């Protein structure tokens with residue numbers, strides 16, 4: 001299994017990217033790129049449970065197990081968490097968690113009984129990791145160890161920031177992931193980043209709540225400047241860009257490069 005949580009603890013800063021392009025070829029390219037982790041995004045892309053299951057296996061194979069695939073589910077419900085984890089993913093990322101009780105419910109949905117509500121059925125999960133011994137019972141035993149399944153609530157609202165201490169203190173929560181866009185909307189700000197006091201204070205409060213609970217904080221980051229600042233603020237894992245923005249930027253740059261060479265050629 002991947003044990004994303006112990007990797008964040010032991011390896012320092014981790015880099016990942018969002019994945020939403022539903023293409024096996026894209027999964028192979030991303031899996032081969034050297035990322036520590038990815039978030040497969042079921043919240044804002046049409047990726048289905050089937051697509052996520054294919055992506056987990058493909059990224060696992062392409063990265064030879066070194067890239068931990070996390071799944072962002074669309075909401076807190078048990079069915080989403082089950083689908084996400086039964087793909088064999090390294091963990092779940094759960095949007096808009098605003099209270100300690102919500103965080104505790106997410107933990108329950110992610111764990112097998114007696115302390116959770118996830119039901120037995122790792123038919124695909126047993127085969128996802130390249131080092132797995134392809135046995136459902138071995139997967140089941142490994143998945144019951146909290147360090148092997150990352151449970152990462154997202155704090156991305158003013159209410160979530162207010163309750164950051166109780167969200168992070170919830171037993172079973174592995175860490176926190178910040179969605180800066182939604183957080184900024186909730187604070188009355190625009191865009192995905194900025195230096196406003198209210199925004200920086202919110203980020204500091206989340207990191208501080210994580211430190212108090214001994215749990216790491218991660219954040220989506222879209223520019224090198226924001227990455228440097230977020231490292232200084234104490235974040236430890238970074239979703240740096242996403243597959244569609246990387247493709248959009250690279251394609252635009254390539255067209256611009258060609259057009260400027262056309263101009264210089266002055267035919």
Ligand code: 3PY
Pocket residue numbers: 156178179180181182183220
């Ligand atoms: C957000 O910024 O709101 C996200 O969910 C991730 O970038």
Ligand code: MG
Pocket residue numbers: 095156179181182
């Ligand atoms: Mg969001």
